Amino acid sequence: MHESVVTTWMMTAGAWQAKTWAELASDALSQNIWLTVAYIAGGLIGSMTAVTILGLALIYAERKIAGHFQCRLGPMRVGPHGIFQTLADVVKLLMKEDIIPDRADKAMHLLAPFLAMGATMLVIAVIPYSPLLQLVDLNIGVLYVTAISGFGVMGILLGGWSSNNKWSLLGAMRSGAQIISYEVSATLALMVVVLFAGTLSLRGIVESQMDGWWIWRAHGVGIVAFIIYLIASTAEINRTPFDIPEGESELTGGFHTEYSGMRFSFFFLAEFLNMFVVGAMAATLFLGGWMPFHLGGWEGFNNVMGLIPPIVWFYGKVFFIIFVIMWFRWTFPRLRVDQLMRLEWKVLLPIGFVNLLAASVLVLTNLYFFPGN
Amino acid sequence: MGAVDFSKVRLEQRTLAGVKIPVAVVPRIKKQSYLEKILIALKGLMKGMRLTFGYLIHPSRIVTQQYPENRATLKFPERYRANLKLIYDENGYHLCGGCKMCEKACPNASIKVLNRKGPVTGKLELDRYIWRMDSCTFCNLCVMACPSDALQMTHQFENAVYDRRLLIYNLNRYAGPPAEAMAKLDEEARKQAMEPRDVYGGPVPLNGEPLPNIPPIVIAGEEKAASETPPSTEGPAA
Known part of the structure; x- marks a missing residue:
């Protein structure tokens, strides 16, 4: 059946290279230590380049999509359809003076943006982009991602605290409250998939979806978990309608009020990369990662789908999720703090628990679609 | 929270303390x-x-215009208001009788109507219609106040100049009677009744200095102020 196509390319992948970057590096250790160093340096440089390009592309996409959502055009002047606008802005941000407020906690003020950015970079390392491309595969991948993305809020908290500005502090505290609340729901939603897949490793979860994506294979609880994850993670990455830590109208920029130039752009980039991380996690856990879209019994259709390279599948799914998150941003108004808390503790959390309970019953009774093995 | 079903609102007559009072009875909000x-x-x-999403997939709904490039095909909204203009009829006569209603209607005194005694008709007629674009808010009150519909807000919005004094316009092309009075005159008298006025013919404010290329104007009774007095700091000469 359709399984044949997937196995074919998993076999070709195996013949080619089915190892993660970290495994390659550790294998090289037995031959030559400099090869290992080269692998590590290559991985670092490669992921940094990818992150920069991704950030530029996402910011451009956001501006364009925002424009069209609001009957505007978005950037149009720098380059054809404004494609170099973000690049020009990066140059501007690099040239700007980096101001540290008077009596600010200097060390923390300087450190905060890098913490925010570093957390995101650490998550990007474990995402399986394609069967051939993954930097590290951890056997506790899901746990690692939830833990590290919670670490990113440390940067925001530090930035707000060290700025010596009450708006910044308020924004940072709101951000802390928000991430404590919504992390619970997001993790509960991820737990559903972990229950079904029976593994925490991200690569393992992708491979468990060979027979169908968990979003519909998990018999209804999958789609509920997906929606909860989408809402909760939008809140976690502080995007509108949950952008109360920034809240331009009430906090004049929130935690990054006092940041300028390079450091501001780090916060900004981290925000956009977090969006990518959320998209990648949603795609990996619910939409089958790099697995192509297959319909049971439709051999020809499945073959055609199998021809599309897995990395295209992965990025297609991620950008779909990112588009939805942007769509949220340009449609919904911002929530008040109390509304935000009510949504989490009174709506998302109870539904999440019930959903998790239902999922465990389904798993125990083996009652899900196309149990392949 | 719940929504009120307004289709079920009834109007009733109720007697309160012997007085009949109409009451709108709103159904109870259903608990959800x-x-x-x-x-x-x-x-x-x-x-x-x-x-x-509808906006996203319908590029035709975009309202942004790529301005300098599309100058020729610029689209204006129906009630777009820019520079004020005196309306001229097909013979080139304005319709302004000099009643000063627009001057009184103007909330920030951007309009000054100067009348003179007509050399041909012997009646008061428009001499200069001075509009200070620099203080105008384009509120349209002058157009609405005009009893003879002689004013109009045009779509001309490109007003950049290098000197603020160039923002004070003289709107009438000639000093003379309006079209209505012109109709009663013969061909020769019409020509005599009209005295040309140019755009920058108004009393120039700020310090009253003449501008290059624009000759100082002389207004009856104010010759001294316009020609020889040193720059005064008291504001507009008008």
Whole structure:
């Protein structure tokens, strides 16, 4: 059946290279230590380049999509359809003076943006982009991602605290409250998939979806978990309608009020990369990662789908999720703090628990679609 | 939270303390269950998302115009208001009788209507219609106040100049009677009745200095102020 196509390319992948970057590096250790160093340096440089390009592309996409959502055009002047606008802005941000407020906690003020950015970079390392491309595969991948993305809020908290500005502090505290609340729901939603897949490793979860994506294979609880994850993670990455830590109208920029130039752009980039991380996690856990879209019994259709390279599948799914998150941003108004808390503790959390309970019953009774093995 | 069903609102007559009073009876707000509330909220959110998605997939709804490039094909909204203009009829005569209603209607005194005694008709007629674009808010009150519909807000909005004094316009092309009075005169008298006025013929404010290329103007009774007095700091000469 359709399984044949997937196995074919998993076999070709195996013949080619089915190892993660970290495994390659550790294998090289037995031959030559400099090869290992080269692998590590290559991985670092490669992921940094990818992150920069991704950030530029996402910011451009956001501006364009925002424009069209609001009957505007978005950037149009720098380059054809404004494609170099973000690049020009990066140059501007690099040239700007980096101001540290008077009596600010200097060390923390300087450190905060890098913490925010570093957390995101650490998550990007474990995402399986394609069967051939993954930097590290951890056997506790899901746990690692939830833990590290919670670490990113440390940067925001530090930035707000060290700025010596009450708006910044308020924004940072709101951000802390928000991430404590919504992390619970997001993790509960991820737990559903972990229950079904029976593994925490991200690569393992992708491979468990060979027979169908968990979003519909998990018999209804999958789609509920997906929606909860989408809402909760939008809140976690502080995007509108949950952008109360920034809240331009009430906090004049929130935690990054006092940041300028390079450091501001780090916060900004981290925000956009977090969006990518959320998209990648949603795609990996619910939409089958790099697995192509297959319909049971439709051999020809499945073959055609199998021809599309897995990395295209992965990025297609991620950008779909990112588009939805942007769509949220340009449609919904911002929530008040109390509304935000009510949504989490009174709506998302109870539904999440019930959903998790239902999922465990389904798993125990083996009652899900196309149990392949 | 719950929605009021306004289609079920009834109007009733009730007697309160012996007086009949019409009362609108609103039905009780139906209590919604937890899931009902969530579903209603989701429905509302979906509605909003559908609207914005509609904007995204219909580029024809974009209102932004790429201005300098599309100068020739610029689209203006129906009630767009820019520079004020005196309307001229097909013979080139304005319709202004000099009644000063626009001057009184103007909330920030941007309009000054100067009249003179007509050399041909012997009656008061428009001499200069001075419009200070620099202090105009384009509120349209002058156009609405005009009893003879002689004014109009045009679509001309490119007003950049290097000197503020160039923003004070003289709107009438000639000093003389309006079209209505012109109709009663013969060909020769019409020509005599009209005295040409140019755009920058108004009393120039600020310090009253003449501008290069624009000759100082002389207004009856104010010759001294316009020609020889040193720059005064008292404001507009008009």
